Amino acid sequence: MKPNHLPKNPPHDLKQLHEQVTTKLSQANYRYTDNRRRLVETLARYGRPVTLPDIINADPALAQSSIYRNLELLENIGVTCRIAIGSEHAHFELAEQLVGHHHHLICKACGTVQDVHLDLQIESLLEESLAQIASRANFSPLHHTLDLHGRCADCK
Amino acid sequence: MKPNHLPKNPPHDLKQLHEQVTTKLSQANYRYTDNRRRLVETLARYGRPVTLPDIINADPALAQSSIYRNLELLENIGVTCRIAIGSEHAHFELAEQLVGHHHHLICKACGTVQDVHLDLQIESLLEESLAQIASRANFSPLHHTLDLHGRCADCK
DNA sequence: CTCTATTATAAGAGTGAGTCTCATTATCAT
DNA sequence: ATGATAATGAGACTCACTCTTATAATAGAG
Numbered sequence: 001m002k003p004n005h006l007p008k009n010p011p012h013d014l015k016q017l018h019e020q021v022t023t024k025l026s027q028a029n030y031r032y033t034d035n036r037r038r039l040v041e042t043l044a045r046y047g048r049p050v051t052l053p054d055i056i057n058a059d060p061a062l063a064q065s066s067i068y069r070n071l072e073l074l075e076n077i078g079v080t081c082r083i084a085i086g087s088e089h090a091h092f093e094l095a096e097q098l099v100g101h102h103h104h105l106i107c108k109a110c111g112t113v114q115d116v117h118l119d120l121q122i123e124s125l126l127e128e129s130l131a132q133i134a135s136r137a138n139f140s141p142l143h144h145t146l147d148l149h150g151r152c153a154d155c156k
Numbered sequence: 157m158k159p160n161h162l163p164k165n166p167p168h169d170l171k172q173l174h175e176q177v178t179t180k181l182s183q184a185n186y187r188y189t190d191n192r193r194r195l196v197e198t199l200a201r202y203g204r205p206v207t208l209p210d211i212i213n214a215d216p217a218l219a220q221s222s223i224y225r226n227l228e229l230l231e232n233i234g235v236t237c238r239i240a241i242g243s244e245h246a247h248f249e250l251a252e253q254l255v256g257h258h259h260h261l262i263c264k265a266c267g268t269v270q271d272v273h274l275d276l277q278i279e280s281l282l283e284e285s286l287a288q289i290a291s292r293a294n295f296s297p298l299h300h301t302l303d304l305h306g307r308c309a310d311c312k
Numbered sequence: 313c314t315c316t317a318t319t320a321t322a323a324g325a326g327t328g329a330g331t332c333t334c335a336t337t338a339t340c341a342t
Numbered sequence: 343a344t345g346a347t348a349a350t351g352a353g354a355c356t357c358a359c360t361c362t363t364a365t366a367a368t369a370g371a372g
Contacts, residue, residue: 031339033349052329063351068330070349084240088329105295114293122285129278130304137270138309139261146302148286153294187368189320208358219322224359226320244358 017044020098021079028077036070038062040079040094049083049091049104049113083145087111096143103146109155118146173200176254177235184233192226194218196235196250205239205247205260205269239301243267252299259302265311274302 018032021040025032042058043050055067071092074080081095085106091113096102101123105114118126127144134141174188177196181188198214199206211223227248230236237251241262247269252258257279261270274282283300290297 029348031348033338035350065331065351065353066349069351072331082242084242086238086240090329105290105293107295108298114295116289116293118289119285122281125278126282126302129275133272133274134261134304134306137261137272139263139270139304139306140312141304141306142264143306144302144304146282146300148290148295148297148300150290150295150297150299156296185319187319189367191321221323221360222321225322228360246358 014041014044017094017098021074024077024079030073030077035062035066036074039067039070040074043080043092043094046093048115049085049093051087051089051091053089055092083113085111085113103148105152106147106149107152107155108149109151112152112154114152116148170197170200173250173254177230180233180235186229186233191218191222192230195223195226196230199236199248199250202249204271205241205249207243207245207247209245211248239269241267241269259304261308262303262305263308263311264305265307268308268310270308272304 017040018037021036022032025036038059039055039062042055042062045058046054052064052067056062056064071080071082075082075095078095078097081093083091083093083104085091093099093115099115100117102115102117105116107113126146130141130144133139173196174193177192178188181192194215195211195218198211198218201214202210208220208223212218212220227236227238231238231251234251234253237249239247239249239260241247249255249271255271256273258271258273261272263269282302286297286300289295
């Protein structure tokens with residue numbers, strides 16, 4: 001899975017992001033509507049996994065049902081990704097295909113999630129080791145998630 | 157965090173498990189009731205994270221509300237652990253304090269979760285690297301989770 | 313052994329994140 | 343333009359999980 005290792009887009013690179021999303025949407029015969037543009041842009045601006053209330057908070061004109069529908073659609077074409085934190089709300093962010101492979105710092109107190117990158121050397125050692133484990137268990141690996149739980153700077 | 161690295165209890169070691177749980181419960185001034193015994197034993201027998209339906213399936217006499225209540229109580233005293241997979245149901249298993257630190261293979265198709273152990277050497281490299289990342293972000297780490305997503309032997 | 317205070321249980325009502333429905337609106341192809 | 347298709351959004355609905363409350367079990371005092 002090469003795309004996982006692309007560097008993360010800098011946040012100012014919205015134009016390129018929109019181009020990539022446009023391509024993916026049109027390949028799947030979907031339209032890049034204003035709603036979807038704003039949703040993608042909101043996720044890009046946050047630059048970390050956020051909940052539905054976060055999204056509505058950033059762009060109150062978006063309707064809850066539309067956001068959920070579009071997040072699912074965008075997830076299916078590899079633009080968006082839903083992650084299950086312990087929180088009552090699911091978290092959503094741009095897919096690793098677009099922003100690069102990364103991991104999360106999850107604050108047990110406030111629930112905020114922050115993106116971090118692991119040293120490339122350890123990342124590849126890890127992948128090797130996981131591949132071994134998978135083959136031993138006759139398991140076809142697709143991707144891994146590595147989260148660090150604790151307390152963020154603001155909460156300690 | 158020494159306890160994370162204790163070896164996993166073999167499944168036949170129910171007696172010792174019950175002793176440990178008894179201690180933890182009495183230290184917190186709780187009783188080790190029949191309900192709680194059976195819940196702990198069910199989790200031990202599965203030996204992997206399971207959902208509430210799984211638990212009821214294994215022991216239909218247990219009441220849903222009691223299971224949830226006891227799982228929360230047991231989690232608070234470090235006997236049990238709730239994990240958020242993408243699934244509609246939460247998963248529960250015995251805490252790492254009791255069964256040792258481990259990771260998960262998560263099947264995207266059937267949702268089954270399987271425990272696996274990472275090579276100790278890589279595990280400690282990983283912890284070092286995570287500690288570095290945490291200190292750089294002024295984050296107080298408590299524990300990490302590492303899951304491999306893919307398709308299990310039965311589903312591919 | 314009682315008795316009493318405390319803890320645990322379980323049925324079912326309640327909550328709320330997320331999904332589905334459907335009538336309306338926007339967009340594309342011709 | 344116009345008909346066909348795709349997208350939207352308000353609100354009804356679902357269902358995992360939590361809360362309430364009346365009952366049952368247990369521990370400890372006397």
